[in-house]
Amino acid sequence: MVNIGNEASQIRYFCTAGYGMEQFVIDEVTKKLAAHDIERLQGKVLFSSSAHISLVKELKSAERLFLLMKRDSPLKLSAHANPARVASVLKSTLIGDLQSWTSAEVTWRRLQGVVGDKKKEESKCEEQRKVEEENVCGEDNEGDIPIMKKRRMMDCEDEYVYTGDDQDKTRPQANRHCSGPLSFRISCKCSGSVSRHLSVQEVSKVLGTSLSGQLGWKVDLRNPQIEITVYLRDDHCLLGIPLTRLPLANRRYIKTTGLRSTVAWAMGELAQIQSGSLVLDPMCGVGTILIEAAQEHKLACFLGLDIDDRQLHKASENVAFAELRDRMHFLKASSTHMPLPNASVDTVVCDLPFGKKFGTKTDMAASLPLILAEMERVLRVGGSLVLLLSPQLSCLLKKLLTPPQTGTQEAANQEGVQDVTSTPTQGKEPSIGLMTESCLPLSSLKHQTSLRLSLGTIDGLLHKYIKTHA
Template sequence: MAARGGRYFCTAGRGLEPFLAREVRARLGATEVVSVSGKVFFSTEAEPGELRKLKSGERVFLLLKKHTPIPVSRNKGKVLHEIKSLVIEEPKYWLGIISIWRNLHGCGGQKDNVSQKTASPLKRKSEEEANIATKRQKMEQVRGTMSEECKAEGRERCVVPERKSDQNCWTESKTSLEDPSKSSGEEPIANEQLSFSFRVSCRCSGAIAKILTSQEIGRAVGIALMKQCGWQADLRDADLEIFIHLNDIHSVVGIPLFRLPLANREYIKTAGLRSTIAWAMASLAEISAGAFVLDPMCGLGTILLEAAKEWPEACYWGADISDSQLEGADVNIRTAGLMDKIELLKASVKALPLPSESFDAVISDIPFGKKFKITKDIQLLPDILQEIERVLRVGGTIVLLLSQDLHKCMDGITKRAENDSPNAISDGTSETTTAKALNVDGNSSSLVNGVEESFLSSRQTHFGSLVPDGVYGVSLGKTDAFIYKYRKISSAGNQLLSCTAPK
């Protein structure tokens, strides 16, 4: 059973914190929700299986400690002592934590995907041999996700626990990590029943990163836990991972509930757009039962998959001009078992073979700047918007993911739309209510902790019949992007606008 009012935190890509905050409230009935850059802290009585259903987060942790930043001095020994004091505490503290952790994953120490170990070593060996290729692929996904989490936290030193080369982690070999209690004569406090393997993952940034490396911190904490608790270090297949994050904002200690990140969707065979971004976009589209939803540049179909999994009572259509992309999307749809939910067709987004005003929502990642040349094909953006507007019903919603270059182009389009709009007034603003770049809780505040949010301010005018309804800055890892939301308010004719590539 789950611990009563368990305290957790979940990591998120930069810009997705408000989406995650809303989701934990809605899906888990969470309370005491606090968002900071890259993390959302919350309390919930939900079972572990419910926490696994989170779609906008990266990894979810049982929160052990959340304190103020560690005092930094030139004395490394003193700083390490402060860190060990934060983590180790009294022996009874860890006994209580292990009890809670085991309760979260069932009686008798059974673990819900925290470790891939099972009660039967022979069965585990057989499964590993049969799925070695799959496990290697998942390992690469874990590394990629951890890399994304690093970017979400800024320029930090980050740990990829499964990787033993060039990682800032506790990377000494098992042979060098013999139990210190054996040589020192100390008696570990844990009895045999609580003896199991562990590893320490540490990330640090800010002032403390200038004094100590993640390796030094992880090794010091690991040896202290071995000495005090009698646990065995295992860097590859540990029963328990202890996560430490130290920066200038807080000191956090937690235990990951699941080995694989939440963003690794088992129903997506070939990943395209990151699943967390795709889900966030779909959540803005206001999809209801019986709605018709279109992705006119669907690629591998990630947005459609996320939407159909979360809102299965709607009907989904995907179009793309590329045969290879459609083939990949078809494989993903079959893998997810959504053949009866998603239809695919080959078509150009500039000339969709679909009736006017036939869809309730259009969601798409406009792929310019990746496979296309910005300086040439960015000029097609107005044509794309006009065709999307044509197939959208009045009252419908458009959600688009735009690169930084397209973001600049979109601002140019809205400027010209404002100047040409019959609703524009003398001071250059629109009579329509200024669209607010809302966070997902419905508050007109900026995204969490300095994440850039683009306000259209005086440029909130119609592009044809579309009214801007929010812009959200998000991270795609190496680059930043913007999620634009529009609402169609009438069936007015489209305005013919051009777009020049930003300089």
């Protein structure tokens, strides 16, 4: 059930997300925040919610969280517009309505705890004053009571300001009041026609000068109270205020990072882990996928296998750091020879290593049939298998799990599978036909879905299968 905070009115947010992760964000804000008016853009999700800000900041699938200040159509610029004209259109579009800026400032201050309930603050001051008076009287210092009263009243006038620390908590700072002008800086990302007329530095300067002149805000590039983020594209304009200093993807409960935490979380969600389940990662690395799943599914147990002692050591440190030792264990074992009984695992999740960091693609391609056979063996009937692979390994997986058919459309007939074979790749790959010629299809694994996700400089394919029979 969604916990509605003091800010009971609906607040408009937007999140950034990696390519392919947008639907996970939509599902999460709908489920956890009772969000509505959801709009999906490439790499971003806009939504409204009255959930408490502490819940909004706990989103697992999003990269960054913003208070939405303005959502506008793209700037209309002619091909021959001069810089002065572009600057004028920019100011008119983004800062034309000053009321929206002051309203956004009030909402931002409230979300950060800057403006609190006055009665609560007055009550707090009264309690502090009584404590001081009692302490003074107890020490027979009655003559100092007026001085103590005055000092406590002055202390209570200090406002709370957002300091942007790792935990995003507010700290009291003397001599900085809500009534004073904000210090700010602008972060701008441009693409398309706007970037051909003005650089991001010029856009930031135009907006910064206008805000300083019209709102009295002061530019501070090093330690501002507030940051304005601007996204200018040919399909939309967005202005927002970041609500956390660090990205949401930076998990406070993970010591050593491995796979991107948002993608690791998505793998656990796609697996649909049930209470009481045993979840296996046969190539666990530092344990990121299991830790993300364990944070979300409190009544499941988790087991990680790996053949690298260093990875297992880091995984153990991560588990201890996340305080999950009672539900998560690790074993040194090969993914091609797992020390587990048949049909003993409810869910298998695995990021199969690929790329230069983890050895050659040829090695993984040669091992994939054996790894799949072991995963299928230990998985119980009805259990789910979720794999993250490169586009090249995805082609091999598709061939391994496709029953022999006649005709040229055998691969295309697999229901629900996206076409990943047509993706251009760099470098030469080993011949899939030679590697899989003698491999029998693992027909007990039925395909459910495939998704393409951005992993930064490369893409990955996320696949889900269900084991249908022994």
